Amino acid sequence: MTQPASIIVDWGTSSLRAMLVSTTGEVLDIREPKSGGIQFVENGAFEAALMLAVGSWFAENGPLPVLASGMITSRNGWVEVPYVDAPAGLAGLATGTRKITLENGATVTFLPGMRDPAAQPFPDVMRGEETQIVGFCLAAAHGKGLDRDCTVVLPGTHSKWARVAAGRIAAFQTYATGEVFALLTKHSFIARAEEPEPGAEPNWTAFDRGVAFAASDAPAADAFLSAVFSARTGILAGALAASDIMDYVSGLVIGSEFRQARAAGWHKAGDTVGLVGNNILNTRYGRVAPFFDLVVETGPADAAKRGILAIAGQLSGE
Amino acid sequence: MTQPASIIVDWGTSSLRAMLVSTTGEVLDIREPKSGGIQFVENGAFEAALMLAVGSWFAENGPLPVLASGMITSRNGWVEVPYVDAPAGLAGLATGTRKITLENGATVTFLPGMRDPAAQPFPDVMRGEETQIVGFCLAAAHGKGLDRDCTVVLPGTHSKWARVAAGRIAAFQTYATGEVFALLTKHSFIARAEEPEPGAEPNWTAFDRGVAFAASDAPAADAFLSAVFSARTGILAGALAASDIMDYVSGLVIGSEFRQARAAGWHKAGDTVGLVGNNILNTRYGRVAPFFDLVVETGPADAAKRGILAIAGQLSGE
Numbered sequence: 001m002t003q004p005a006s007i008i009v010d011w012g013t014s015s016l017r018a019m020l021v022s023t024t025g026e027v028l029d030i031r032e033p034k035s036g037g038i039q040f041v042e043n044g045a046f047e048a049a050l051m052l053a054v055g056s057w058f059a060e061n062g063p064l065p066v067l068a069s070g071m072i073t074s075r076n077g078w079v080e081v082p083y084v085d086a087p088a089g090l091a092g093l094a095t096g097t098r099k100i101t102l103e104n105g106a107t108v109t110f111l112p113g114m115r116d117p118a119a120q121p122f123p124d125v126m127r128g129e130e131t132q133i134v135g136f137c138l139a140a141a142h143g144k145g146l147d148r149d150c151t152v153v154l155p156g157t158h159s160k161w162a163r164v165a166a167g168r169i170a171a172f173q174t175y176a177t178g179e180v181f182a183l184l185t186k187h188s189f190i191a192r193a194e195e196p197e198p199g200a201e202p203n204w205t206a207f208d209r210g211v212a213f214a215a216s217d218a219p220a221a222d223a224f225l226s227a228v229f230s231a232r233t234g235i236l237a238g239a240l241a242a243s244d245i246m247d248y249v250s251g252l253v254i255g256s257e258f259r260q261a262r263a264a265g266w267h268k269a270g271d272t273v274g275l276v277g278n279n280i281l282n283t284r285y286g287r288v289a290p291f292f293d294l295v296v297e298t299g300p301a302d303a304a305k306r307g308i309l310a311i312a313g314q315l316s317g318e
Numbered sequence: 319m320t321q322p323a324s325i326i327v328d329w330g331t332s333s334l335r336a337m338l339v340s341t342t343g344e345v346l347d348i349r350e351p352k353s354g355g356i357q358f359v360e361n362g363a364f365e366a367a368l369m370l371a372v373g374s375w376f377a378e379n380g381p382l383p384v385l386a387s388g389m390i391t392s393r394n395g396w397v398e399v400p401y402v403d404a405p406a407g408l409a410g411l412a413t414g415t416r417k418i419t420l421e422n423g424a425t426v427t428f429l430p431g432m433r434d435p436a437a438q439p440f441p442d443v444m445r446g447e448e449t450q451i452v453g454f455c456l457a458a459a460h461g462k463g464l465d466r467d468c469t470v471v472l473p474g475t476h477s478k479w480a481r482v483a484a485g486r487i488a489a490f491q492t493y494a495t496g497e498v499f500a501l502l503t504k505h506s507f508i509a510r511a512e513e514p515e516p517g518a519e520p521n522w523t524a525f526d527r528g529v530a531f532a533a534s535d536a537p538a539a540d541a542f543l544s545a546v547f548s549a550r551t552g553i554l555a556g557a558l559a560a561s562d563i564m565d566y567v568s569g570l571v572i573g574s575e576f577r578q579a580r581a582a583g584w585h586k587a588g589d590t591v592g593l594v595g596n597n598i599l600n601t602r603y604g605r606v607a608p609f610f611d612l613v614v615e616t617g618p619a620d621a622a623k624r625g626i627l628a629i630a631g632q633l634s635g636e
Contacts, residue, residue, distance in 0.1 A: 120536040121527075122551040122558075158508075158547065174551075175543040176508055183501040190476075190494055209439075218438040223578035224542040225493040225571070229476065233440040233492075240440075253543070260541035 002026055004061045007054055008308050010128065011072035013037050018054050020061075025309055027302070029057070038077050046078035047102060063106035067312050069304075070128045073098075073110045083115035083125060089146055089168035093130065094314035111311055116172050124174050128304070129160050131311065132276045133172075135303030137164050138310055140274065151267060152274035152299070155281035157182075159257060161266045173264060177257045184228060184249055191231035193246035206244035207251035207287070214255025215291035222263075224256050254284055258292045269293035276303050320344055322379045325372055326626050328446065329390035331355050336372050338382075343627055345620070347375070356395050364396035365420060381424035385630050387622075388446045391416075391428045401433035401443060407464055407486040411448065412632035429629055434490050442492050446622070447478050449629065450594045451490075453621030455482050456628055458592065469585060470592035470617070473599035475500075477575060479584045491582060495575045502546060502567055509549035511564035524562035525569035525605070532573025533609035540581075542574050572602055576610050587611035594621050 005023040009016065016036030020029040033053050041049045050066070051058075058064065073081040084096035096112035113127030133152050141148045146167045154160045157178035163170045184191040196202075213230065214221055221227060231249050234240030240248055258267075267273055273289065275282055276299035289296045300306065323341040327334065334354030338347040351371050359367045368384070375382065391399040402414035414430035431445030451470050459466045464485045472478040475496035481488045502509040514520075531548065532539055539545060549567050552558030558566055576585075585591055591607065593600055594617035607614045618624065 119551070120534075120538040121531040121545075121548050122555045124547075124551055125554055173538065173541070173544055174547045175541065176506075176547045177543050179506055179508060180543060180546070183505055187501055187505045188494075188497055190497060213439040216438075219582045220438040220491065222540070222581040223491070223493065225495050225498060225575055225578055226491055226582070227439075228498070229442075229492045229494045230439050233437070233442055236443055237440045257543055260543055263540040264537045264544070 002028055004028055004057070004064060006309075006312070007057060007064050007066045008305055009050070009054075009066060009068040009072070010070050010304060011036075011038060011068055011077070012070040012128070013039050013076075016049075016053055018057075019305060020054075020057050020064075021305065021309070025305070027305065031057075038072055044078075046072070050102075050108075058104055058106060063102070063104050065312075066102075066106060066108040067111065067308050068108055069111040069131055069308060073113060074127060079108075079110045081110045081112045084112045086114055086116040086118070086172065087165075087168040087170045088114060090134065090311055090314050092168070093134070093311045097311070097315065109312060109315065111308060114169060114172070118171060119173060124172060126160055126172065126174070129154050129162075129172075130169060131307030132299070132303040133160075133162050133164065133169055133307065134310055135305065135307030136274050136276045136299035138306055139300045139303065140297065150274055151271065152276060153261075153266075153285065155254075155275070155277040155285045161261050161264075163266070173261070173266070175257045175261065177253050181250060181253045184231070184253070185246055188228075189232075190229055191245055191249045193249065194242070196246060202250075202284075203244060203247040204287075206240065207247040207284070209240075209244075210248040210251025210253075211255035211288050211291050212251075214252055214259050215288075221256075221259060224260070227252060227256065250284065251288070254288050255291065258288055258294075262292060267292065267294055271295070272297055274299055320346055322346055322375070322382060324627075324630070325375060325382050325384045326623055327368070327372075327384060327386040327390070328388050328622060329354075329356060329386055329395070330388045330446070331357050331394075334367075334371060336375075337623060338372075338375050338379075339623065339627070343623070345623065356390055362396070364390070368420075368426075376422055376424060381420070381422050383630075384420075384424060384426040385429065385626050386426055387429040387449055387626060391431060392445060397426075397428045399428045399430045402430045404432055404434040404436070404490065405483075405486040405488045406432060408452065408629055408632050410486070411452070411629045415629070415633065427630060427633065429626060432487060432490070436489060437491060442490060444478055444490065444492070447472050447480075447490075448487060449625035450617070450621040451478075451480050451482065451487055451625070452628055453623065453625030454592050454594045454617035456624055457618045457621065458615065468592055469589065470594060471579075471584075471603060473572075473593070473595040473603045479579050479582075481584070491579070491584070493575045493579065495571050499568060499571045502549070502571070503564055506546075507550075508547055509563055509567045511567065512560070514564060520568075520602075521562060521565040522605070524558065525565040525602070527558075527562075528566040528569025528571075529573035529606050529609050530569075532570055532577050533606075539574075539577060542578070545570060545574060568602065569606070572606050573609065576606055576612075580610060585610065585612055589613070590615055592617055 162172035480490035
C-alpha cells in the first residue's frame with residue numbers, strides 16, 4: 001500500500017520543494033510553489049508558508065510528521081540548528097535534530113547541517129548535502145548503513161568532496177567551482193561567453209580541451225589564476241573560437257577542481273568516486289573523471305530523500 | 319638643457335597618456351586627455367585624436383618623433399604590430415616596430431608586444447609590459463643593457479611574471495589575479511565586500527591572514543577553488559568580520575599568485591624578484607614576498623619610459 005507517512009521539505013534560500021512520502025519511502029506527490037524560498041518569507045511567517053504549500057496534505061492525511069532540511073535550519077531560517085561536527089554518522093546527525101510542534105499537532109523535525117572542524121583555514125560547512133552523502137552510501141550499500149568506505153563528490157555552485165569511513169562522514173571540503181565558472185563567463189573580461197541556446201548540446205570538443213589541460217603534466221595547470229587566462233590567449237592564438245569559450249571554461253574549472261582535489265588528497269588514480277548531482281552536472285563530472293583515472297559510481301536521483309528518511313529513522317522509538 | 323626630443327604615448331583601451339621627453343630622457347610635460355582611450359576613437363580617426371592631445375607640442379617644437387605602445391598596436395588600434403616572440407631583447411623588440419609618417423612630417427613608431435610561444439596551454443601575450451620589464455632591468459643594471467639575469471613581477475589586472483636571461487626576455491606568464499579579485503569582491507556570493515573609503519588604510523591584519531594561508535603548508539592552499547570559499551567559512555566561524563573580507567581576499571589571491579608562480583617554477587625561497595607596479599600594488603606585493611622568503615627590488619616609477627627609449631634607441635642611425 002502507498003499510505004502517506006511523512007512530508008519531506010527541502011527548503012532553501014530561493015526555493016521550497018515538498019514531497020509526500022509513503023511508509024515504504026515512495027514519493028506520492030510533490031509541491032514546488034513559486035517564490036517558496038525562505039528569502040520570500042516575511043516576518044518569520046514560516047508556519048503559514050508551510051501550510052500554504054502542504055496544508056491540503058495535512059487536511060487529507062492528518063498531522064503527518066514533517067522532516068525539513070536546507071537553509072531553513074540556518075540563522076536566516078525558521079529554527080537555527082547547530083552544525084554537527086564531522087566525523088558523524090546517522091546517529092550523530094539524528095541527535096543534532098530539533099523538533100517543534102505546529103498548531104495542527106504535526107511535528108517538524110529540522111535536520112542539522114555538518115561542519116568539518118579540521119578543514120583549513122576555517123571549519124568547512126554544508127547544509128543539506130550531508131543527506132545526499134548518506135543517501136548515496138546507503139544506496140551503494142543496499143541500505144545496510146554507511147559501512148562501505150567511499151569518497152563522494154557533489155557537484156554544484158559550491159561542490160563538496162566528502163569521505164565516508166567507518167560508518168561516518170569523516171571529512172569534507174567545499175570547492176566554489178560553479179560560482180567561479182559563473183563569475184568568469186558572466187562578468188570577466190577574459191572569458192565572458194554567450195549563453196548557449198537552452199537545451200543545446202554542449203560543445204564537448206571545447207570542454208574536453210579545457211579538461212585535458214587541467215589534467216595535463218604542465219606545471220602551468222597548477223596555476224589556476226594563470227590557467228583561466230587561457231580563455232583569452234586561446235582566442236588570440238586562433239586556437240579557440242568565441243563559441244568554444246563557455247564549454248572550454250567549464251571543462252577547465254571542473255578539471256581544475258579534480259586536479260586540486262587530488263592535490264588535497266581526495267583521490268588518486270584508480271579510485272572509484274561517488275557522484276551525486278543533477279543530470280547536467282553528473283554528465284560533465286562523469287566526463288572529467290576518466291582524465292584523472294577515476295571510476296565513477298553515479299548516485300540515485302533521490303539520494304537526499306533516502307538520507308533524510310534514514311536519519312529520521314534513527315529517531316523512531318523515542 | 320631640457321630640449322624636447324620625443325613624444326612617448328602610452329595609448330590603451332580606456333586611456334591615453336602622452337609625455338614630452340627631453341634629449342636626456344627627462345619628462346617635460348604630460349597630457350592625459352579625458353576619454354582618450356582607443357575605445358573612444360571613432361572611424362579610425364587616430365591621427366586626429368593624437369593631434370588633439372599633443373598638437374600644441376608639435377606647434378611649439380616641430381615634428382618630434384612619437385613612440386607609441388599599448389593597445390594602440392593591437393587589432394583594435396591604429397597600426398597592428400605583430401607580437402615579437404620570446405626570447406627577445408632590445409634589438410629584437412626594435413626590429414618588430416612599425417613606423418608611419420603623419421601629415422605634419424612627424425614619424426610615429428609603434429612598439430610591438432611580446433608573445434611567449436612556449437607558454438601552456440596557448441602562447442601567452444603582453445602589450446606594454448615588456449617596456450616596463452626592459453626599463454626595470456636597465457635601471458637595475460645602471461643602464462648597461464639587459465645583462466643581469468632577473469625575475470620580474472608586474473602586478474595588475476593581469477599580472478605578469480617574467481624572466482630575463484642572457485640579455486633577453488626569455489619567458490613570461492600571465493596571472494589574472496586582479497581580475498579574479500574584482501570578480502570575487504564585486505560579484506560573488508562568497509566574498510562580496512564593501513568598497514572601503516577612498517584613501518583608507520588597508521586592513522593589514524586581514525590581508526596578512528589571507529597571505530599566511532596561501533603561503534602555508536596546508537594542502538588546501540593548493541586548492542584555489544576551495545581556498546576562496548574560506549571568505550565565507552571565516553565569517554560563519556566568527557573568525558572574519560565583514561570589514562575583513564576585502565583585504566582578506568586581496569591577501570589570499572595575491573598570496574595564491576605567489577604560491578602558484580612558485581609551483582610553476584618562477585621563484586624559490588631566497589630569490590630576489592623585481593617588482594614594477596603602481597604604489598598601491600607594489601605595497602601589497604612587497605608585503606607578500608617575505609611570506610615566500612623572497613627579497614623584493616622595487617623598480618622605478620618610470621620603467622616604461624626607460625624601456626621605450628631604450629628600444630627606440632636601437633633604431634637611431636637607421
